Amino acid sequence: METAQLVQALKERGYRVTPQRIEVINLVMEKLAKRQHPTFNDILNEVKQKMPTISASTVYSVLKLLEEGGFVVSFEHNGRTYYDSASPHVNVVCVNTNRVIDLEDGEITELFRKRGIHPTSIVVKAVCRE
Known part of the structure; x- marks a missing residue:
């Protein structure tokens, strides 16, 4: 799914689309398009390079929102949660x-x-x- 479609789907579900959410969504979708399996820390660290003030809770809530919406799935291995295409x-x-x-x-x-x-x-x- 393209980022624009994902943003539209979130709007339709009543979620505010903030610059922070868009940045996390863009990064996650970019990684998944490359068939990578980012962890929470991978995503947080990379987003912080562009938005140093973003909080861990914001990144976590966006990932949770994407997972609950069926846009991504997660799985665990060795105490790390990986995010993946649905x-x-x-x-x-x-x-x-x-x-x-x-x-x-x-x-x-x-x-x-x-x-x-x-x-x-x-x-x-x-x-x-x-």
Whole structure:
């Protein structure tokens, strides 16, 4: 989803669209478009470079808003929360390198759908080649 569409969806739900919210949304959407899996701290640190006065609670509330709206999903690994695209796919968390790799595997998501399950996030922990 494009940032402009996301901002419009938030407006339609009655949320104020502040410069801080737009900055967080832009950053998150940019990272997800690059298939990255930012953590809260990644997002906070990067937004603070452009908006030094932004608070952690503001960033957290925007991420919560995006997740509750179904625009992003989150998953945890080793005490860190990662944010990701809400489109169904498999995240492979490499336990030996702490990398997160996206797999677009229609077979796996189709198996779930055949059983009436519509996954928003599938996380597989694995040992990966370096």
